[in-house]
Amino acid sequence: MLEDASIRDLTALMTAARAAYDVISVSSAAQRHEALMEIASALRKHEAEILEANKLDLAHAEGNAAFLDRLTLTSQRLQDMAEAVERIAALPDPVGKVMQEWTRPNGLVIRQVSTPIGVIGMIFESRPNVGVDAAALCIKSGNAIILRGGSESFHSTQSLMRAVQQGLRHAGLPGATVQSVPDTDRARVTEMLHAQGQIDLLIPRGGKSLVTRVMQESRVPVLAHAEGLCHSFVHQDARLEMARAVTANAKMRRPGICGATETLLLDRAIAPTFLPVLVTDLHALGCHCRGDAAARAILPTLDPASESDFATEWLDAELSIAIVDGVEGACAHIRRYGSGHTEAIITENEAAAESFMRGVPSAVVMWNASTQFCDGGEFGFGGEIGISTGRLHARGPVGVAQLTTYRYEVRGDGQTRP
Amino acid sequence: MLEDASIRDLTALMTAARAAYDVISVSSAAQRHEALMEIASALRKHEAEILEANKLDLAHAEGNAAFLDRLTLTSQRLQDMAEAVERIAALPDPVGKVMQEWTRPNGLVIRQVSTPIGVIGMIFESRPNVGVDAAALCIKSGNAIILRGGSESFHSTQSLMRAVQQGLRHAGLPGATVQSVPDTDRARVTEMLHAQGQIDLLIPRGGKSLVTRVMQESRVPVLAHAEGLCHSFVHQDARLEMARAVTANAKMRRPGICGATETLLLDRAIAPTFLPVLVTDLHALGCHCRGDAAARAILPTLDPASESDFATEWLDAELSIAIVDGVEGACAHIRRYGSGHTEAIITENEAAAESFMRGVPSAVVMWNASTQFCDGGEFGFGGEIGISTGRLHARGPVGVAQLTTYRYEVRGDGQTRP
Known part of the structure; x- marks a missing residue:
């Protein structure tokens, strides 16, 4: 006893x-x-x-x-x-x-x-x-x-x-x-x-x-962290196969964790070809997708994403999709709606990746990796007591x-x- | 214009x-x-x-x-x-x-x-x-x-x-x-x-x-930092000459800065010989000294130091003096009255110094140096925006x-x- x-x-x-x-x-x-x-x-x-x-x-x-x-x-x-x-x-x-x-x-x-x-x-x-x-x-x-x-x-x-x-x-x-x-x-x-x-x-x-x-x-x-409103941004120089794999994992591996991607940002230049493929993948995994007007112009069957949808941490098989103009557009969207947790860029273009990683104010920024890696165990810390989106003392896991x-x-x- | x-x-x-x-x-x-x-x-x-x-x-x-x-x-x-x-x-x-x-x-x-x-x-x-x-x-x-x-x-x-x-x-x-x-x-x-x-x-x-x-x-x-209630502790294995020089500097170089020593802690074993010398030095520099009962037993002319004196940041030519029992007594006094700013030990005994530096919870701990060195310039930072006594993000200068x-x-x- x-x-x-x-x-x-x-x-x-x-x-x-x-x-x-x-x-x-x-x-x-x-x-x-x-x-x-x-x-x-x-x-x-x-x-x-x-x-x-x-x-x-x-x-x-x-x-x-x-x-x-x-x-x-x-x-x-x-x-x-x-x-x-x-x-x-x-x-x-x-x-x-x-x-x-x-x-x-x-x-x-x-x-x-x-x-x-x-x-x-x-x-x-x-x-x-x-x-x-x-x-x-x-x-x-x-x-x-x-x-x-x-x-x-x-x-x-x-x-x-x-x-x-x-x-x-x-x-x-x-x-x-x-x-x-x-x-x-x-x-x-x-x-x-x-x-x-x-x-x-x-x-x-x-x-x-x-x-x-x-x-x-x-x-x-x-x-x-009060929220993990994480973004994955597929840049125009992304490889489609990598974008498919990383996006699907970032959203659907475990949709309920704070490192799950809640909003997909798609570069305008590649949206017409990438969007239908990515959405088909996500639908096949059981994910419900909503898009902004530009996304719905490409894929009219998408439900509309409202202003408040982009501010929503779904923690579920739900995804908001916005079409943005390059790194600058992606960073502006994240500055407006993000919660400072984790953001990723998918691209083969190093300059774009560096510019993205410096341009978003979040605790963790990733290049060609799933946002679900934001985790003390995955960082090699052997465990975590939490994840911080504050600016002082400790950030991330x-x-x-x-x-x-x-x-x-x-x-x-x-x-x-x- | x-x-x-x-x-x-x-x-x-x-x-x-x-x-x-x-x-x-x-x-x-x-x-x-x-x-x-x-x-x-x-x-x-x-x-x-x-x-x-x-x-x-x-x-x-x-x-x-x-x-x-x-x-x-x-x-x-x-x-x-x-x-x-x-x-x-x-x-x-x-x-x-x-x-x-x-x-x-x-x-x-x-x-x-x-x-x-x-x-x-x-x-x-x-x-x-x-x-x-x-x-x-x-x-x-x-x-x-x-x-x-x-x-x-x-x-x-x-x-x-x-x-x-x-x-x-x-x-x-x-x-x-x-x-x-x-x-x-x-x-x-x-x-x-x-x-x-x-x-x-x-x-x-x-x-x-x-x-x-x-x-x-x-x-x-x-x-x-709300206060710099800093202590200098003269350990029984201190050299008298070093203790004199460091104590005088720690209190009287500029009594009004936050890194100035406000309380002198003296090891009981050497108090009878050190106390009269240190007080004579401080008096010569125009510093008013108060002592606890043990100090006044050695030097009856000292004004008495009350409980609240030990909790006072003088920022002036005033000093509280307490006789303590070794490192443990010094650490206990500092834990009780300190403000987490800067504490120093004067000793030739490395084990005592290490034990003191680990035993006090302050942002800056010093061995054989004046507490007035707690300063961004003196640390080599090229300037300071302030000094922190908090526990998170940044401590000290x-x-x-x-x-x-x-x-x-x-x-x-x-x-x-x-």
Whole structure:
């Protein structure tokens, strides 16, 4: 039976998180590695108890089959979670890395050294494994984390976090490094948004309304994306076969992820020949397409795409199509409608690709690749706690390196400033 | 006569700033260099007009001699400003730097490339040269900036910014890259704090009350320090002569800067011999010292230091002194009272120094050097727009490199995600 060490009062819980941060932030890489291996082992060992807690959630759950499936834990899914924790354990240590070092004329040696951020707050409404992944990434990077999962997965998350805390304690680290908010009261979310100085960074993950609310109301810095309104632009110098493969993948591999393409931009010069082929492909994959007036002039059977369609993150087998004039037209469209997430250009023309990549203000820009590659795993980060469309600190996939900040260490031999 | 191209409405001004950012963010390093050289030249050429505007401010100014001195522009001070702009022009280009590059097993090449942040807002109540420095640093790093200076320097700032805008236009860049809020209405500050999506980053510079207000009320991310409550810790293995020189410099070189030491921490083991010497030195320099009970047991003539004294940023010839137990005691004191700015340890003991530097959560940690070295110029940044005590994006001195963010460029040859 896993010990329930949870603190009932959020203020006390945040104080405990800070004290735990003071310990884990100066712990050795070996100790953090050991904690993660112990956590993987606890997740496996306490499978019966965790699945029991999950049954409690499922008993009260209401929703469609997809929702219930996301909520359901199985022996296999616990195994997958444990393996994900082990993969994070195997990553190189992101803490204490000398990022830059230089010597000043007066002999002072200045080092920029990576260091954990502090106490992270995470508000999520996704599957229970998101909490375990986030906990593992924070432990690896020497941070403490406070999790506030959806009320529908409350018992599952509490149970998983008891296993995580056991793993931490077995490695000699404070259990309070990872804590879950001890009730489902929505007031806790508001308290977290106003916890300046107690929580150093908030990471919301979930639907647009949750993330937008956090972004608008939070007094604590936020890393997140409210939307992934990604574009794929097929330039006039694209090869048709590559455009077909990349476009189909960018939209339809998994239409519901934030890196899925929502709008296809087609260069006017090749639209008459490319559009019918691309739309036929997409129709064959079950994707519904809408086009602007220029697209419908080429393909009159297309449904019309309205102004608001181009501002819509479909997250579904739906695609908006606009005909644009070259790189400049594509960049202008993206500046107007994009959400700063991921944009791709398909072209054989290097100058056009470079100009596109510099011309859009998004976190991730791609040349001849599917926008669905915007993912911490695909970037080689070994996992991600989220994706940021903000301009500061971290952009794109947020992995363990992005969960660190830095300090300057200045070494002298008694220098005084003239 | 310099052209007055200022926009009277703040919303229109922010729209113009965004449009200017779209241009300067993709401009060449040569063009930004040229703009800065043109600005230096305009500052010199329009000296008479700028000094005239300054006289308008001085005619209405009320304050002590130090305040009036800070506000006063002279031919020499304009010359210094122009030279500062030229020094910033000479810095290496911070934009478009490949920070990291790696290749994934599927052949995707991922590059992390530095890129300008966007529209910076700066609210300051310091000397007029602060606005010119900030403008030059933002131009160098490809950002647009909106300045809101103190009402006491309104005409000076407006005139200086007309010279800056002329320099930009002469180099073919939009004048609106640098704009000054066109009136002294305090409501503009509130508007800037709520300009989410229009201003990407706010940098307040001034007194604690201004900066604290911005930090608490802003909906826009903030880089700043509200206080520099810096500590110097003299460890038991310090050399007395070095401790004397560094302590005196850290406190008294310029007591009013944010990197000045406000509290001296003395290791209990050496306090009986070191304390009288250090205090005698400081008294000779005109510094008033207060001590905790342990310090007063050694030196009964010391005034008592209260709990609130240790939480006070003196910015003056005043020093609080506490006796602590080794590195651990020093770190505990700093965690309790520090503002996350700069802390130093004086010791010949490397293990103690390393443990101290890891044990305090501040942006800058120093070993055997004066805390007054926390400065963009002293770090070799060629200037600074401010100093940050936050945990995210940039910490310590904020120079041109810290005024950039990054994007990921992903280059493929048609990869699709499996």
